[in-house]
Amino acid sequence: xxxxxxxxxxxxxxxxxxxxxxxxxxxxxxxxxxxxxxxxxxxxxxxxxxxxxxxxxxxxxxxxxxxxxxxxxxxxxxxxxxxxxxxxxxxxxxxxxxxxxxxxxxxxxxxxxxxxxxxxxxxxxxxxxxxxxxxxxxxxxxxxxxxxxxxxxxxxxxxxxxxxxxxxxxxxxxxxxxxxxxxxxxxxxxxxxxxxxxxxxxxxxxxxxxxxxxxxxxxxx
Numbered sequence: 001x002x003x004x005x006x007x008x009x010x011x012x013x014x015x016x017x018x019x020x021x022x023x024x025x026x027x028x029x030x031x032x033x034x035x036x037x038x039x040x041x042x043x044x045x046x047x048x049x050x051x052x053x054x055x056x057x058x059x060x061x062x063x064x065x066x067x068x069x070x071x072x073x074x075x076x077x078x079x080x081x082x083x084x085x086x087x088x089x090x091x092x093x094x095x096x097x098x099x100x101x102x103x104x105x106x107x108x109x110x111x112x113x114x115x116x117x118x119x120x121x122x123x124x125x126x127x128x129x130x131x132x133x134x135x136x137x138x139x140x141x142x143x144x145x146x147x148x149x150x151x152x153x154x155x156x157x158x159x160x161x162x163x164x165x166x167x168x169x170x171x172x173x174x175x176x177x178x179x180x181x182x183x184x185x186x187x188x189x190x191x192x193x194x195x196x197x198x199x200x201x202x203x204x205x206x207x208x209x210x211x212x213x214x215x216x217x218x219x220x221x
Contacts (some may be wrong), residue, residue, distance in 0.1 A: 001039045003029045005048065008059055015061040019049070022057075045069075067156035075160060082164055082220050083212065089157050090208040093138065096154060097188065097204045100144035101197040108144040112137065112189035119182045127178075131165045137185055141192070164220060171214040181210065 004025065019025065026036040040057050043049040050060040074080045100108070115137045122129045135158045142154035172178045184207045191200035 001042050004039055004043060008048075013059045015059050017059050018056040019058065020056070062152065064152045064155035064158070067152060068159040071156055072159045075163075082160065082215060085157065085160050086208065086212055086215070089154070090205075092150065092153055093141070093204060093208075094201055096142045096145040096147075096150045097192070097200045098197040099146060099150070100141045101192045101195050101200040103146040104144040104192055104195070108140055109189070109193040112140050112144075112192055113186075115140065116182060116186040116189050119185060120179075123175075123178060123182060127169070130169070131162065134165065134185070135161055137189075141188070144192070164215065167218045167220055168211060168214045171218045181207075184210065 004019070007025070007028065008019070013019070020028065022033055022036055022040070025040075026033045029036065040049060040051055044051045044057070044060070046066045047060050047063050049057045051057045071080075071085070075082065075085060104112075115133055119130055119133045119137070122133060139151070139155055139158075142151040145151070169178070172181055184203060187203040188200055188207065191197075191203055
């Protein structure tokens with residue numbers, strides 16, 4: 001795997017570029033084709049490569065999937081509690097929301113407001129899409145920060161959000177409490193639209209305070 005990564009860098013390959021054939025890689029690295037095949041599969045799991053069908057492996061555009069696997073396994077093995085995950089996520093997102101307020105495009109700001117509008121509508125319709133809209137909302141903010149690494153890190157937390165979201169939602173027992181949660185998202189979005197970093201950070205802090213409180217009430221450690 002290290003040998004293949006070194007070859008990618010030595011040849012200056014970029015996302016979308018093809019690697020040499022499996023046979024050529026095996027010859028270059030001095031290993032068998034089965035070993036080469038396993039190395040390619042390992043790098044594909046890490047989203048360093050994209051392999052599929054009979055075509056040659058290509059350099060992949062990195063995404064959050066590999067980070068999600070590590071984060072999911074870390075929480076599953078109880079090396080990290082949900083509250084610790086939220087603490088790290090809060091630290092990251094307090095920075096991304098401030099940057100987003102400064103750097104966001106008009107399209108990103110509009111998408112945030114449209115997402116909150118869809119959240120309100122879905123609440124009234126039976127909240128079938130609210131979790132994914134919530135995840136999307138935070139992803140837009142991370143992308144609007146203008147820092148791809150922030151975007152990857154924030155997106156990697158979606159795997160934990162999908163495990164805990166319903167617990168937190170049930171703990172917001174009344175329609176008014178649930179609507180207030182969405183209003184908090186709306187306050188974040190309007191602050192970003194106004195390019196008011198301080199107000200965006202304050203609204204996000206309020207959001208995470210509420211999320212932590214409902215999980216503690218639900219007994220999630």
